[in-house]
Amino acid sequence: MQVVLPILFASVAGMGHAFEPDHLLAVGNLISRRDTMAEALRDGVYWGLGHTTTLVVVGSFILLGRVTFLTSGYFEAAVGLMLVVMGISRLLDQRREAAKVRPGVAPSRAAYAVGLLHGLAGSGALVLLVMSEIRNPWLSVLYFLVFGIGSILGMFIVAGMCSVPFTKRMKINRVLKLSAVTLSSLLCIGYGGWMIYGSI
Structure with a gap:
């Protein structure tokens, strides 16, 4: 029972993980470029898929290969740098009227890539936590997978909630939208x- 319980609660932990500040800022920055909730929800799912991919692959690598360098704080610094770049990029984009991202494969790839990097930064700490609770490495890998599924669902919810002010149906005031994008971008840069x- 001591092994089963952590796995049962893994999806709940994954959903909660999606609401961490750096995740909210990154996904909020991505979906502020979208005009429909469907596009934003797709970005949320692809972010979650990227996060889960890295978590399962890297987590398995650490557990089964006994690799320790992947727990380095430099990956957290890389996520921080990515947030700064995303914030600056969004500030520059809002000044270009023709800078709308065309719906298609590219936006999904961007969200997936952001999720991949976030998963890399969080894998080390999660592996150490799971190793203290579950001794069997294969059960630990199962935990990562269930945790990842929870994070996909959590980010789907986050994307839907954050996208509401930016959808066409809201008909948000242009100045208010500009202020919201500027504030989210500055928060991205600051955080x-x-x-x-x-981390350094």
Whole structure:
């Protein structure tokens, strides 16, 4: 029972993981470029898939290969740098009227890539936590997979909630939308800088 319970609660933990500040900022930045909730939800799912991919692959690599360098804080710094770049990019994009991202394969790839990097940064800490609870490495891998599924669902919810002010149906005031995008971008830059400072 001590082994089964952590796995049963893995999906719930994964959903909660999706609501961490750096995840919210990254996905909020991505979906602020979208005009429909469907596009935003797709970005949320692809972010979750990227996060889960890295979590399962890297987590398995650490557990089964006894690799320790992947628990380095430099990956957290990389996520911080990514947030800074995303924030600056969004500030520049809103000044270009023709800078709308065309719906299609490219936006999904961007969201997937962002999820991949976030998964890399969080894998080390999660592996250490799971190793203290589950001794069987294959059960630990199962935990990562269930945790990842929970994070996909959680990010789907996050994307839907965050996208509401940016959908066409809201007909949000242009100045208000500009302010919201500027604020989210500055938060991205500020939090990213704090992550870099705290990780190096």
